[in-house]
Amino acid sequence: MSRDNVYQFIDLPRVDPSKIPLNIRKTEFIEIYQIFSESQANAQSDRCLECGNPYCQSKCPLHNNIPNWLRLVHEGRIFEAVDLAHTTNSLPEICGRVCPQDRLCENACTLNSEFGAVTIGNMEKYLTEKAFEMGWKPNLKGLIKCDKKVAIVGAGPAGLGCADVLIRNGIDVTVYERQQEIGGLLTFGIPSFKLEKSVMTRRREIFTDMGIEFKLGIEIGKELSLDHLVAEYDAVFLAVGVYQGMKANIPNEDTQGVYSALPFLISNTQHLLGFDSPDYVSMQDKRVIVLGGGDTAMDCVRTSIRQNARSVTCVYRRDANNMPGSRKEYNNAREEGVEFQFNAQPVEIIVENGIVAGIKIVKTKMGEADVNGRCKAEIIPNSEEVIPCDVVIIAFGFAPHDLPWLDSVGVNLDKNGHISTCGELKQQTANPKIFAGGDITRGSDLVVTAIAEGRDAAQSIMEYLNV
Ligand code: FAD
Ligand code: SF4
Incomplete structure (x- = not known):
């Protein structure tokens, strides 16, 4: 099939799939993005320019053959598209959902700055889901086994x-x-x-x-x-x-009511799946503070919202522009009711009667950029304040x-x-x-x-x- 309109990318804007309504989103542990309809997938895949040297493909760590599977989807050749996707990727339906495309393929897409990048991640999700729905399975017929x-x-x-x-x-x-x-x-x-x-x-x-x-x-x-x-x-x-969570290295970190991000998230999922979850803790009715500005912090704040916390605040020492996490997840967290305290560096966990009662922070301002282009947080003298809370979750990365x-x-x-x-x-x-x-x-x-x-x-x- 030849392309109907090579200027499709001008006439048809980039579209992202719709999200499920906020009131459901905030209470349920279900995927928030809906899947493209066939007509949306057909139109969005046709926005691709099929660049001779596809930047999207070179920026993808797996070098997925993006323009070719987009074309196959547009032509309705779903099984061929999914087979092609599997030549470079063992889990395309997962990457379509969780890859930070805004930093990888979509960021590199030729159309990104002026017209809006092709929605590559959602097309990857669409083509694999559609293939599974149609009964696709990997074809290993004729495979010769060796003795290893x-x-x-x-x-x-x-x-x-x-x-x-x-x-x-x-x-x-x-x-x-x-x-x-x-x-x-x-x-x-x-x-x-x-x-x-x-x-x-x-x-x-x-x-x-x-x-x-x-x-x-x-x-x-x-x-x-x-x-x-x-x-x-x-x-x-x-x-x-x-699996070793980084410490905050501030006083009272071992107090009751202070949790590390990964055990908190793992035990929540084990609990939801009905597995044994000895570390499970619910944030229901709690005032929760999450320390950190990455994707794990966003996962913790949004999990706490769904556990019906009384309030959820993310405390981060830099500003919104210097957060390491994805902008998409930050926006989702805001929509779901998470508060953000930027330019706030935690210095002490406040304890009353043996349990967490608050977090002491100092205010910061943005300084010069480091080698990675991220601005350093500089402490403002005499700017201490205490934010009352019942729980602190530390989401500072893993070693x-x-x-x-x-x-x-x-x-x-x-x-x-x-x-x-x-x-x-x-x-x-x-x-x-x-x-x-x-x-x-x-x-x-x-x-x-x-x-x-x-x-x-x-x-x-x-x-x-x-x-
Ligand atoms: P893992 O996924 O950690 O798998 C290691 C496996 O080894 C585990 O199943 C573990 O149980 C098993 N194991 C360990 N020791 C043993 C043993 N002795 N015997 C048997 N089994 C063992 N990345 C993204 O691209 N997008 C995201 O949205 C994203 N979100 C994230 C959210 C959180 C909360 C975290 C913590 C990470 C996130 N990441 C995300 C990062 C991504 O999940 C990891 O980089 C990736 O999973 C690493 O894969 P891996 O196979 O090396 O390790
Ligand atoms: Fe298509 Fe964008 Fe990749 Fe070019 S860079 S091939 S327009 S997805």
Whole structure:
């Protein structure tokens, strides 16, 4: 089919899918964005210029073939579009939902500044959902199996990306996961209002049909040793993520009523899924303060709103323009009723009768930009004030947790505790049989970069195994 109107991008503005009504949004843990209709998808995909050197594709860490799958969607060739999407991405329906497209592909889109970028993320979500609805399944017919087997530790996006590539190349894959469901932070960290959990369950069924074996509820280093996997398998891929919450390093941080972001979010999802959730805490009727300005902070404030907190305030030491989190999630949080205290640096948690009673802050002003272009927060002398609250949630990022079970296998850590991929091949560790990727090697980052490292590791494993 030829293009009807090459100037479609001028005549037809960029459209984002509508959100579900605010009153429902604020109380329920369901995805807030509705899916494009067929006519919207058809029209929006036709806005693409099909650039000769597509910047969108080069900026995507997976180098997704965006212009070609947009064209296939416009032509109604959904199965071909979804097959093409899977040649570079193991979880396109997830990336369509949670990637920060405004920083990656859509930011790089040629149309971005003047006409509004093509809505790439929502098209990715549309094409995968449409394909599933039409009964699409990966076609592994004719695949020749080889006699190699690989163990993967961790069923987050890095582990799943690696498993997907290996199984499609005839290698037996077993994924060991300590949780009762696959997905890693996709399942237990990212709240359901960004990514509904049935999406991951469906993907587990697809991967299982493809032949990937999941051994859930098994923690390596506890129930099973890494030495055992190294002895039993031809190669091992470590994709265990980072789970040590950063401290605020202010007085009274260990007081009752102070929580770390990740246990708070994980236990909320476990609770919603009906799993055992010993750390679960509800913010109902509480005055909640969340410290931090990233996406995890936005997930905490919006989770607290849905738990029916009395008030929710995000305290951040820089201004709105210098927040590290996505603008889209900040706007969603504001719409849902979150208050923001910008230019406020926490200095002490105020305690009364052994529990949290408030947070002391000092005001800041924006100083010069650092090497990343973000302005430094400079403290204004004598500007202390106390904000009363019942709960403080600290959302300052994550560092690697202890991995003592690595000691016996000759894998090195770097100075920050991340696994060092210092081997000859991409993602290979100091032990040539062991590969690693995702947050545990690069530091807390993104779903798409974790998938990319998992897929790269699979290519290296195949090279190592001569497959
Ligand atoms: P993980 O997703 O952490 O998966 C690691 C897996 O290994 C887990 O399932 C864990 O249980 C398992 N595991 C660990 N140790 C063992 C063991 N010893 N034995 C067996 N299993 C083990 N990124 C985005 O792109 N968009 C977002 O919107 C976004 N939102 C986020 C929100 C929050 C709250 C957080 C914390 C992160 C968010 N991220 C987001 C970042 C993204 O989720 C991570 O970068 C990504 O999940 C890292 O993938 P991974 O596979 O390396 O690790
Ligand atoms: Fe299409 Fe934008 Fe990519 Fe160009 S940069 S190919 S217009 S999506």
